[in-house]
Amino acid sequence: MHPAFSVIFFTVLSGAGFGLFALLYLADLFKLGGGMPGAHVFWTGVLAIVMVGVGLLSSTLHLANPRNAWRAFSRWRTSWLSREGVLSVAFYPFAMIYLALYWLDIWPIVRHLSGALATLIAWMTIFSTAMIYASLKTIRQWNTPLVPAAYLSLGHFSGGMILLVVAMMAKVDVMPYVLMSLFQLFVAAFVKMIYFYWITRIGVGSTINTATGFTRAQVRLLDAGHTHGTFLTQEFGYQVPRMRASGLKVISMVLAFGLPVLLLGLALKQANLALSMAALLSVFAGLVAERWLFFAEARHVVNLFHGSQRC
């Protein structure tokens, strides 16, 4: 698949934003590390909804006809893309009520109720984003439960890393935040490693034989019928060279999971905020590489009609 930068940017940013909001609410509910000061909670919440908003806006950049984008809220009964739109907009009022009541410091029950609802919607939205890809039968590398597992764990891991940096800034007891981030790091890294292993050997699937119906002989493409490219070759023809893919896999895993552990260890020893910021940057650089690979390594079955033997 052609890796469109707007979608890579959107999925990484909004996933982290939703993860950050959910963890912020839970950390505040359970007063993690003695509880962060109110201003820190408020501005971190604002950061989360800004990240979600910027991500959503950037996702409209890949639309060819964005003036009809409002219609995307209409088919939530069948379409995961529509569900994602509906849920991410539904997230806003609850998240904003939560933050407003936090600011005003009134009505704790309403505040907690809207915070809990916003958290629930955040989880459902990340799941819907992942299901946009996981529901496609045409792309085997995506049609697996590992995709929503990866989106949820990576969203919470990257959001949790932001929360950890905020906790260091707020000078609360960071140990609970460190443990939470480490746990999420391991879960996300394991899910992603299983995914990378899985897609290299995903078993039986569509071949050029089932695509043409000639299942008793070897089939090969003589001519695709067009002299230059078509919409189909531009959208689905992209193929990442194998060496570059494996190189990028290592880079993305080191940047997202390896380097942050080292940097965090040093940052905690010296109470150095700059180092923890560097860890955060490394996480996001790794996630952009990971998301680029997620698209680049996906092979659509239409490639069987353009010469691929199997997908």
Next chain:
Amino acid sequence: MRLGLVIDLDVCVGCHACAVSCKQWNASGTTGALPDYQPYGAEPSGVWFNRIRHFEVGSYPNSKTVNFPMSCMHCEDADCVTVCPTGASYKRAEDGIVLIDQDKCMGCNYCSWACPYGARELDRSTGTMKKCTLCVDRIYDQNIPVEDRQPACVLTCPAHARMFGDFDDPDSEVSKVVREREGYMLLPELGYNPTNHYLPPRKHKPIPVEMSADKTGLAGKLKQFVNRMVKR
């Protein structure tokens, strides 16, 4: 009613006439125009509803070239319709034709991701997705003779490799020919249940090919030498 096409791979000669006549009709049809990008430039491309691929089945000398026209299969379980977030993509209840409402499409490309047959192509000039309409603006036209009320590709095919009809009617030409000639669906394992069917090539006696050129004599040796030197 379940309208669709049958494509006879035994007689298709791969002339691309169906694709050209499709383009001609639909350029001014309900979802026209179908733009071309750089039609006379270095990288010609454009929107087509119908594309013909050419495959080799088997390995030489026991091989056969099969010409393979493909357009929208008007699937019974069309994921392109269910994934559409705007409701632009729809399947008509009365005849099963899958269409795109050009006024509702936002150009997200998601339906083209859901289609395994590559039937949908984005029109970059309008920003909307376009696809085969089964010539819906022609097959119901009361102002043209009954025999002309067929998709443009079917009417134009010089080899009569394309048939159009109702698959729900067991006595229609398409139903009968699919039964008799063991017509099949493409990518059945994906479960889209496409309406369009393909008739496999008939079993013919193999055409003898000259396998071993004359290897004896000076002329034969010279021929062999030339064949080695000339790259084809």
